[in-house]
Amino acid sequence: MIDRSSTFTGQSEVQGDPHGEVFDLVGIGFGPANLALAIAIEEHNESSPGDEVRACFFERRTEFAWHPGMLLEGSTMQIAFPKDLVTFRNPTSSYSFFSYLHEHGRLVDFVNHQTFFPTRLEFQDYLQWAARRVGTEVRYDADIVAVEPLHNARGSADLFTVRAADGSVVHARTVVMGVGLRARVPSWATESSRCFHNHDFLFHLEEMPSPVHQRFVVVGAGQSAAEVVQYLHANYPQAEVHNVFGRFGYSPADDSPYANRIFDPEVVDELHSAPLEERERLLALHKGTNYAVVAPELIEALYAAEYRERVRGPRRLFMRRASEVLATTETSTGIEVEIRNSLDDSSDTLECDAVVLATGFEPTSLGSMLGDLAWNTPVPPVARDYRLELPAEIAADVYLLGGTEKTHGLTASLLSNAAVRAGEVLSSVLERRLRGQSVERAEIGELDRIPSQHTYATSEAR
Numbered sequence: 001m002i003d004r005s006s007t008f009t010g011q012s013e014v015q016g017d018p019h020g021e022v023f024d025l026v027g028i029g030f031g032p033a034n035l036a037l038a039i040a041i042e043e044h045n046e047s048s049p050g051d052e053v054r055a056c057f058f059e060r061r062t063e064f065a066w067h068p069g070m071l072l073e074g075s076t077m078q079i080a081f082p083k084d085l086v087t088f089r090n091p092t093s094s095y096s097f098f099s100y101l102h103e104h105g106r107l108v109d110f111v112n113h114q115t116f117f118p119t120r121l122e123f124q125d126y127l128q129w130a131a132r133r134v135g136t137e138v139r140y141d142a143d144i145v146a147v148e149p150l151h152n153a154r155g156s157a158d159l160f161t162v163r164a165a166d167g168s169v170v171h172a173r174t175v176v177m178g179v180g181l182r183a184r185v186p187s188w189a190t191e192s193s194r195c196f197h198n199h200d201f202l203f204h205l206e207e208m209p210s211p212v213h214q215r216f217v218v219v220g221a222g223q224s225a226a227e228v229v230q231y232l233h234a235n236y237p238q239a240e241v242h243n244v245f246g247r248f249g250y251s252p253a254d255d256s257p258y259a260n261r262i263f264d265p266e267v268v269d270e271l272h273s274a275p276l277e278e279r280e281r282l283l284a285l286h287k288g289t290n291y292a293v294v295a296p297e298l299i300e301a302l303y304a305a306e307y308r309e310r311v312r313g314p315r316r317l318f319m320r321r322a323s324e325v326l327a328t329t330e331t332s333t334g335i336e337v338e339i340r341n342s343l344d345d346s347s348d349t350l351e352c353d354a355v356v357l358a359t360g361f362e363p364t365s366l367g368s369m370l371g372d373l374a375w376n377t378p379v380p381p382v383a384r385d386y387r388l389e390l391p392a393e394i395a396a397d398v399y400l401l402g403g404t405e406k407t408h409g410l411t412a413s414l415l416s417n418a419a420v421r422a423g424e425v426l427s428s429v430l431e432r433r434l435r436g437q438s439v440e441r442a443e444i445g446e447l448d449r450i451p452s453q454h455t456y457a458t459s460e461a462r
């Protein structure tokens with residue numbers, strides 16, 4: 001938890017007199033994005049005595065977890081394992097997936113397995129291992145609610161106050177937002193123990209009343225939807241599973257090598273500097289690398305299961321194509337789901353035990369946390385180094401790890417570029433600190449020029 005003894009009064013904030021802890025960098029959220037940054041900071045601090053970055057990360061969970069509600073048995077990663085927390089930034093790091101395997105005595109067995117795509121269960125174990133090892137400070141059970149500039153008497157601010165839900169605060173020169181995405185819930189849905197987003201799927205299943213109708217509806221046609229369909233079909237052997245989606249059928253994920261280059265670290269340069277319309281055109285064209293698509297093996301497995309049922313019955317798996325849910329009504333024993341087929345405009349109502357909303361994610365709105373620092377434009381004003389453009393009187397920095405798809409491309413919310421991006425953000429933080437120190441010294445006559453760029457290890461390819 002944040003040090004409660006450091007709670008501010010409004011008066012001291014206006015005077016810009018930070019009581020309590022002051023960090024060079026505070027990270028908000030401790031998922032893979034900020035974990036990769038914490039490792040980069042640790043490696044920098046070890047190799048650069050005297051130039052350390054004093055950092056602290058705050059996470060609202062009580063321990064590290066990576067989408068625990070979707071750790072379905074057998075589900076695999078959608079990226080190749082070398083796109084781990086470090087390898088593309090520092091292939092010699094002791095935090096690589098290979099190091100993890102070696103430490104757990106599975107390196108040879110994994111190689112014999114001949115796959116680039118570990119299970120999500122194993123990758124989450126890798127991430128947890130890295131989170132336990134990292135020496136950079138992490139405080140769990142800390143829900144951050146506000147980031148506010150700490151104005152000094154001259155009206156400028158070179159620190160932020162970072163405030164937690166319990167009222168406690170710390171201060172930092174740099175704040176890095178790594179808060180992930182939030183679940184997208186359709187307007188017709190009222191969330192309950194029978195109607196829930198797939199993000200916390202396994203936890204909701206535990207809480208769901210015992211099935212009476214032996215019927216589920218899953219809404220959506222992306223990877224998560226297909227995984228949930230497969231899971232329910234396998235784990236509730238008496239139940240029907242109806243997958244409702246607007247498409248005609250699942251579309252396969254495009255992970256062919258040329259298209260996959262859209263996730264390359266150096267492509268961020270090209271996309272960020274391209275005109276907005278061109279970036280939008282390319283991202284729309286290549287949406288199929290990530291959005292509303294399903295791994296081809298899973299499509300085939302589901303089709304085979306449905307076909308087996310057509311041969312020998314009974315039918316339990318139903319693809320409700322070109323369809324949408326119009327409304328749901330909870331009853332004493334379940335939930336009624338009204339489904340409309342848009343091809344013939346027919347509709348029917350199913351009595352179900354639960355509706356799973358595999359309806360995707362959207363960027364977390366930072367408005368309530370950042371207040372006046374937040375933007376109100378459709379595209380966030382974010383520089384190539386992931387730094388948010390702020391008013392001139394604020395000399396402190398906010399970086400966005402995530403939510404920058406419109407400026408930096410498809411990797412913004414994924415793991416693909418987490419390692420390199422962490423290195424780039426750290427380079428920028430170090431460079432700006434050096435420039436700040438130089439300007440200060442120049443102001444008191446010690447220096448007459450600002451030093452050249454401070455670069456920290458980034459991608460080998462860069």
Ligand SMILES: Cc1cc2nc3c(=O)[nH]c(=O)nc-3n(C[C@H](O)[C@H](O)[C@H](O)COP(=O)(O)OP(=O)(O)OC[C@H]3O[C@@H](n4cnc5c(N)ncnc54)[C@H](O)[C@@H]3O)c2cc1C
Pocket residue numbers: 028029030031032033034058059060061065066067070076077078079142143144145178179180181199224401402413414415416
């Ligand atoms: C089921 C599933 C599978 C996926 N598989 C892949 C994959 O194979 N490959 C891939 O590249 N991507 C995948 N993704 C995309 C996913 O976004 C990334 O894997 C990854 O989680 C992004 O990391 P992150 O740190 O940005 O966000 P998150 O992992 O979401 O972490 C954000 C953290 O911030 C914390 N937080 C949020 N708000 C606050 C606050 N106010 N105060 C304190 N803490 C806060 C949250 O509790 C959370 O722990 C998958 C997503 C899902 C849902």
